[in-house]
Amino acid sequence: MAEEKKVVVADDEPFILSALQDTLSEDYKVYTATNGKEAIKMVEKVMPDLIILDVMMPEMDGLEACKVLKRNAATGNIPIIILTAKGQITDIEKGFKSGADAYIVKPFSPARLIEKVEEIFEKVEMRRKIQDKKKD
Amino acid sequence: MAEETKPLKKEEIDYTKVFNIKVWEGIQYKLAKVLGVTIKVISEDNKIETDESNFHEFCSLIRGTEKGAASCKELRVVEGQTGAQFIKCKSAGLTHYCASTYFYGKKFNILIGIKDDPDYDKSAIQQISRDFKVDREKLEKAYKSLSQVSEEKLINLADLILDLFNIVVELSVQEFTTHLANKEKEEEISKMSALMEASIVINSTRNLQQLLRIIMQSAERVMQAEASSVFLIDSERNELYFEIATGPKEREVREIRLKMGEGIAGWVAYTGESLLVPDVSKDPRFARRVDAQTHYITKSVICVPLKVRNQIIGVVQVLNKIGGTSFSKTEIKFLEALASQAAIAIENTNLYEHLEERAEQLNKELKEVNINLAIEKRRIESMVQSMQDAVLAIDKDKKITMLNRIAEKIFNIYAGDSTGKPVSEYIKNKEIVDKFNMVLVEKSSAVGEVKFMLGNKEHIFAAVFAPIISEGKEAAGSVAVLRDVTDIKELDKMKSEFLNMVSHELRTPLTPIQAYSELMMTRKMEEEKIKDYAGIINKETQRLGALIGDLLDLSRVEAGKGLSLELEEVDPVEIIRAVYDTFRNSSSKHKFILTIPEKSEKIMIDRNKIIQVMTNLLSNAVKYSPDGGNITIHFEDKGNRVYISVKDEGIGIAKEHLDKVFDKFYRVPSDAIKKISGTGIGLTIVKYILELHNGGIAVESEEGKGSTFVFYLPKVKPI
Numbered sequence: 001m002a003e004e005k006k007v008v009v010a011d012d013e014p015f016i017l018s019a020l021q022d023t024l025s026e027d028y029k030v031y032t033a034t035n036g037k038e039a040i041k042m043v044e045k046v047m048p049d050l051i052i053l054d055v056m057m058p059e060m061d062g063l064e065a066c067k068v069l070k071r072n073a074a075t076g077n078i079p080i081i082i083l084t085a086k087g088q089i090t091d092i093e094k095g096f097k098s099g100a101d102a103y104i105v106k107p108f109s110p111a112r113l114i115e116k117v118e119e120i121f122e123k124v125e126m127r128r129k130i131q132d133k134k135k136d
Numbered sequence: 137m138a139e140e141t142k143p144l145k146k147e148e149i150d151y152t153k154v155f156n157i158k159v160w161e162g163i164q165y166k167l168a169k170v171l172g173v174t175i176k177v178i179s180e181d182n183k184i185e186t187d188e189s190n191f192h193e194f195c196s197l198i199r200g201t202e203k204g205a206a207s208c209k210e211l212r213v214v215e216g217q218t219g220a221q222f223i224k225c226k227s228a229g230l231t232h233y234c235a236s237t238y239f240y241g242k243k244f245n246i247l248i249g250i251k252d253d254p255d256y257d258k259s260a261i262q263q264i265s266r267d268f269k270v271d272r273e274k275l276e277k278a279y280k281s282l283s284q285v286s287e288e289k290l291i292n293l294a295d296l297i298l299d300l301f302n303i304v305v306e307l308s309v310q311e312f313t314t315h316l317a318n319k320e321k322e323e324e325i326s327k328m329s330a331l332m333e334a335s336i337v338i339n340s341t342r343n344l345q346q347l348l349r350i351i352m353q354s355a356e357r358v359m360q361a362e363a364s365s366v367f368l369i370d371s372e373r374n375e376l377y378f379e380i381a382t383g384p385k386e387r388e389v390r391e392i393r394l395k396m397g398e399g400i401a402g403w404v405a406y407t408g409e410s411l412l413v414p415d416v417s418k419d420p421r422f423a424r425r426v427d428a429q430t431h432y433i434t435k436s437v438i439c440v441p442l443k444v445r446n447q448i449i450g451v452v453q454v455l456n457k458i459g460g461t462s463f464s465k466t467e468i469k470f471l472e473a474l475a476s477q478a479a480i481a482i483e484n485t486n487l488y489e490h491l492e493e494r495a496e497q498l499n500k501e502l503k504e505v506n507i508n509l510a511i512e513k514r515r516i517e518s519m520v521q522s523m524q525d526a527v528l529a530i531d532k533d534k535k536i537t538m539l540n541r542i543a544e545k546i547f548n549i550y551a552g553d554s555t556g557k558p559v560s561e562y563i564k565n566k567e568i569v570d571k572f573n574m575v576l577v578e579k580s581s582a583v584g585e586v587k588f589m590l591g592n593k594e595h596i597f598a599a600v601f602a603p604i605i606s607e608g609k610e611a612a613g614s615v616a617v618l619r620d621v622t623d624i625k626e627l628d629k630m631k632s633e634f635l636n637m638v639s640h641e642l643r644t645p646l647t648p649i650q651a652y653s654e655l656m657m658t659r660k661m662e663e664e665k666i667k668d669y670a671g672i673i674n675k676e677t678q679r680l681g682a683l684i685g686d687l688l689d690l691s692r693v694e695a696g697k698g699l700s701l702e703l704e705e706v707d708p709v710e711i712i713r714a715v716y717d718t719f720r721n722s723s724s725k726h727k728f729i730l731t732i733p734e735k736s737e738k739i740m741i742d743r744n745k746i747i748q749v750m751t752n753l754l755s756n757a758v759k760y761s762p763d764g765g766n767i768t769i770h771f772e773d774k775g776n777r778v779y780i781s782v783k784d785e786g787i788g789i790a791k792e793h794l795d796k797v798f799d800k801f802y803r804v805p806s807d808a809i810k811k812i813s814g815t816g817i818g819l820t821i822v823k824y825i826l827e828l829h830n831g832g833i834a835v836e837s838e839e840g841k842g843s844t845f846v847f848y849l850p851k852v853k854p855i
Contacts, residue, residue: 013644015672019651022669026659056640058762058812106643107650111658 004029005121006048010039010065011083012057016106020052020083023110024117036060040068043075049124050117053100055084063098070099079120083108151242152183154312160304164189167300171293172283173248174232176211177301180243192250194278197270198227204268213245220291222251228264229256233287235294239305246301248294252284323358327470330354334477344485348380351478352452356382359438359467361454365389366442366478367401368450376405379450385430392426399423400439404451410440410472414462436462440472444483452478526597529604529615530559530572537613546590546597546618568599568616575601575614586618595622630801630816637803637815641683645676683815690800690817693824701742701828705854708778709736711743712769715750725764726757732771736778740852745825752818753782753845759812761786761842777831777848785842794835798823822847 009020010033021030031046033039035057043051051069053062062082069075079101096103102116164175168189176188188208190196198204207227213234214221222231232249261279265272285293334351352364363383367376374396381389397406403421404411416422416434427434435456442450452475457463520527526543530536536554544550547563554562560569565588575582582601587594597618606612652669655661661669692699709732720728757767765785772779789797793804800820803809819833826833830850837843 013647015648015676016644016651018672019648019655022655023651107647110651110654 005050006031006046007050007052007117008033008039008042008046008048009052010035010042010057010062011054013054016054019110020113023113027114028117036062036065036068039065043069043078044072047075048078050120051078051080052083052104053080055082063094063100066098066100079124081116081120151179151240154308155184155239155305156308156311157184157186159308160301161186161189163300163304164297167297173285173290173293174250175297176247178213178245178247180213180245184244188247190249192278192282194275194282195228195230197275197278198264198268201268201270204270207268211247213247220294223247225249227268229260233290233294235298237298237302237305240309244301244305246294246298248290248297250282250284251290252286327358327473330358331470331473331477334474334481337481344482344489345380347481347485348478349382351474351481352380352382355452355454355471355474359454359463359470360458361463362456362458363432364452364454365401366450366452367394367405368442368482369396369405369448376401376450383455385432388430388432389426392429394423394426399426400437401451401453404439404441404453405448408441408443408448410468411438412463412465412468413437413439435460438463438468438471440468440475442475442479442482444479449479449482451475523617524619526618526620527615528559528563528618529613531613532576532611534559534572534576536562538615543618546595546620571599571601572614572616575603576611579603579605579609579611585621593622595620596625597621627801630803633803634801634816638683638687641815642680645680645683649673649676649680686815686817686821689821689824693821694800699745699825699828701745703740703742703852705738706741706743706746707736707738708741708746708780708849709733709771711746711750712771712780715747715754716769718751719754719758723758723764726761727764727766728754729766729768731768733773736771736773737851739778739849740854741829741849742825745828746849749822749825749847750780750782752822753847756814756818756845757782757784757786757843759814760784760809762812765842773851776851778851779846779848781844781846783842783844788839788841788843789835789837790839794837797835798833 005028007024007028008031009017009024011017011020012034014034017032017034021032024030028050031042031048033042036053037060039051039053039062040060042048051066053065055062062084066080066082069078069080080099081102081104082098082100083104084106102120104113104116160177164177164186167173168175169191172191174188174190174192174195175186177184177186179185188211190199195208199208204227208225210226211223211232213223213236220236221234223234224231230249231251231253232247233251235246235248237244237246256279258276261275262272264270265275333354337347337350348366352366355361356364363381363385365381365383366379368379369375370377370393373393376394376396376398378390378392383389394402396402400411400413400416400419400421400423402423413419413422414436416437422434422437426432437453437455439451439453441448442452452471454463454467454471520538520540523540524542526546527538527540528536528543528547529538535556536559537556539547539549539551539554549562559572563569565586567584567586571582571584571586580603584599584601586597586599588597589595598621599616599618601614601616603611604613604615652673656666656669689699712730712732716728716730754767754769761767761784763786766783767785768781768783770779770781770783772781787806787808789804790806793802796802797804798819801816803814803816823833826847826849830852831848833845833847835843835845
């Protein structure tokens with residue numbers, strides 16, 4: 001089995017954060033943060049394979065953090081899932097504009113979240129294989 | 137008028153008036169003196185009798201006595217005897233020759249004396265002297281000087297005198313005829329002037345009664361009538377009534393009505409023909425009942441129809457010629473002319489009255505309309521003035537015609553200064569001026585939003601611009617109504633933010649509930665973990681419940697149903713401690729500090745609701761100090777109240793938002809706040825609960841340094 005994948009999750013609500021952690025920790029190594037700034041620091045530190053950001057957070061919200069991470073060459077390729085209670089289309093638009101790869105609306109089903117995460121990893125894997133083939 | 141110049145008929149001449157006796161007497165005197173004869177003229181009916189022209193001494197002696205004078209006058213023609221005759225005078229028995237002539241059928245006897253009388257002797261003189269007591273010698277002497285004319289000469293002289301008499305008579309008749317003709321001319325002139333007068337009167341007065349009266353009076357005067365009247369036809373009842381009656385029975389006559397065809401007036405009204413009745417007693421058409429009712433005796437009548445545009449509307453009637461004679465046919469014409477003047481007068485007056493009535497009615501209607509308009513104007517003006525929207529009107533020249541109180545306020549101009557001035561001079565907002573122009577050109581309404589600064593805040597106005605379309609379909613101006621929708625917009629924004637927030641707030645506890653319950657269902661796990669998860673689910677469910685409770689509270693407050701208090705004796709310090717206990721370990725960043733007494737006196741409050749207030753204030757203190765810090769809870773017992781304050785060291789609230797933090801849905805519009813979830817209803821409910829307790833709440837804050845919320849409760853004791 002390959003090296004365990006790392007996921008950074010950020011949410012200011014402790015129980016949501018713990019639920020994310022509890023959902024994902026069986027399959028992945030989970031790192032937590034409670035706001036955007038913390039999340040960026042954590043990402044830069046652990047260089048995860050996936051980032052899950054809540055939108056509404058103090059200090060720096062998820063969308064802003066997303067933009068920062070995507071602009072940064074070192075972190076720009078890490079897929080980001082935006083997780084928010086806001087279901088409005090405008091927020092989803094904002095989410096994609098900020099460079100997010102996927103969007104999950106709260107409340108979420110742990111199974112659905114895992115599916116989504118796996119889906120993203122598969123895509124990343126395929127993209128990597130294609131790039132490897134080109135290199136050959 | 138030729139009719140009137142023809143020779144007079146005998147019977148029409150009153151010879152007593154015609155014969156100029158004075159002229160004849162003058163001639164007679166001179167003839168008698170020159171010719172030495174005596175002359176006297178006597179009409180056969182003795183109505184005309186001249187003095188005897190006598191220059192004889194003899195005769196004058198006899199006449200000098202009383203008896204003689206009387207006797208001399210008794211010189212008379214022998215009646216019944218025709219032709220010339222010799223008559224002896226009764227006094228002296230002297231013989232006179234009597235010749236006769238006819239003057240318009242009347243016989244005039246001319247006595248001429250004295251004939252030669254050879255038989256006259258001295259005994260006769262003696263007798264005379266005795267009878268008249270005149271000196272005999274004087275008589276005899278006078279008799280001798282008495283010139284006696286031969287019979288033949290006397291007859292010749294009589295012819296001459298007769299001729300002269302006839303000439304005088306003819307001259308008299310001629311003079312009389314001329315006089316009569318002149319009189320008729322005068323009458324004609326007076327008739328003409330009466331007609332003129334009538335036509336002048338018609339144009340000078342509009343009072344029909346007065347007018348007809350003047351016309352009829354002039355008719356009476358000119359025609360020398362006793363009375364006159366104007367009848368008009370009452371077409372509804374087919375009757376004639378007296379419109380005007382003059383003369384002695386004026387009042388009585390006015391109550392009488394005649395049927396069509398009844399009486400002379402009725403006949404004339406019916407046939408439309410003028411009628412002259414010289415003697416009504418001989419005319420079967422005459423209605424006697426009118427005379428009977430009025431105690432008047434009608435003798436002669438002229439009645440002519442009164443026609444207006446060929447339609448008979450009545451009759452004009454003139455009664456009884458003064459002096460007992462009858463009216464003449466020429467007077468019919470005059471009366472007809474007068475009647476046509478009267479008809480014009482009636483028509484004019486009717487027309488005038490009709491016009492006047494119509495004008496008056498129009499005037500009245502106009503007045504009413506004006507009054508109504510004035511009322512309507514005042515009503516609209518007061519409506520416009522009392523409107524909470526700004527109203528501004530301009531005319532087609534883009535000059536301000538009206539603005540109400542609110543418009544004065546928002547544009548900061550005064551109606552007194554700006555009315556009549558170009559709108560662009562006073563309204564600096566280009567959008568408004570442009571819209572006005574557009575509406576004037578397009579002649580159709582325009583709606584839109586207009587934004588401009590009021591004080592230092594931008595206000596949003598919902599504006600409606602409408603053209604004022606005059607009758608000619610031209611735009612007479614334009615009116616704008618501006619409603620300040622700033623607050624509504626803000627409320628609207630707050631509401632949608634609130635909905636977002638509620639949705640977020642509801643989903644936030646739901647997320648762990650769903651996640652953990654699913655994990656519990658799908659994963660195998662230890663009992664301890666299950667307990668942990670269930671504990672989280674339970675907590676989050678409570679949080680959800682509290683939130684729903686808040687929303688319900690708000691909706692109750694909103695619906696005006698209010699919240700009910702369940703008052704009980706509670707020590708508020710006890711509540712502070714209980715809430716503090718639930719919070720003190722909830723955050724690692726915050727330090728809760730209590731500055732409260734051990735205990736306080738119990739007051740009547742709703743325990744759960746005050747717990748709700750405290751919980752809300754503490755959770756806000758935590759929430760809005762994301763960087764942590766001290767949260768100080770202070771209690772103070774002061775006078776009739778207890779004061780409880782919660783102080784944090786968080787982000788604080790800018791001054792301009794302080795007074796709004798208790799408004800529902802209101803959330804301070806700053807980036808720092810936006811990142812903190814909240815519904816904007818917590819403080820609204822807090823304030824409401826405290827007001828229910830007759831308490832209150834206030835806030836002090838400085839941006840970046842934290843906030844202090846102080847609330848108080850009255851110390852209500854149980855009864």
